[in-house]
């Protein structure tokens with residue numbers, strides 16, 4: 226089991242009126258423009274945490290072996306974000322997969338536990354997920370080639 230970020234680091238988040246977003250409590254870790262939400266960076270093992278007053282972005286570095294894994298991760302992020310809104314769909318320069326914790330989530334013990342679990346699961350299981358994606362693809366590749374060759378040979 227790898228390093229886990231503790232709940233305590235998120236508890237201090239509180240709502241603020243972001244001046245760059247018309248005074249609503251927009252996550253300043255994403256806005257990155259206003260003075261209130263100035264980003265503080267903390268490095269942990271395989272992670273970069275960007276903290277603001279009302280939100281935190283956690284960027285996780287994963288072991289991405291090749292373009293295939295990069296593609297698989299992009300698809301996984303996109304689909305995951307539909308079901309777990311804290312997972313950021315887009316790419317961030319700071320890491321391979323990014324999770325947003327806002328002040329509302331930080332007040333909810335159960336939600337924080339889920340995020341903690343995700344922060345453990347993703348870096349620890351990624352390689353396994355990537356390998357199984359490759360296996361599925363290899364199977365498709367072999368079957369498809371067999372089918373095409375079979376039909377090719379039948380052509381007269």
Ligand SMILES: [Zn+2]
Nearest residue numbers: 243253256259
């Ligand atoms: Zn802001």
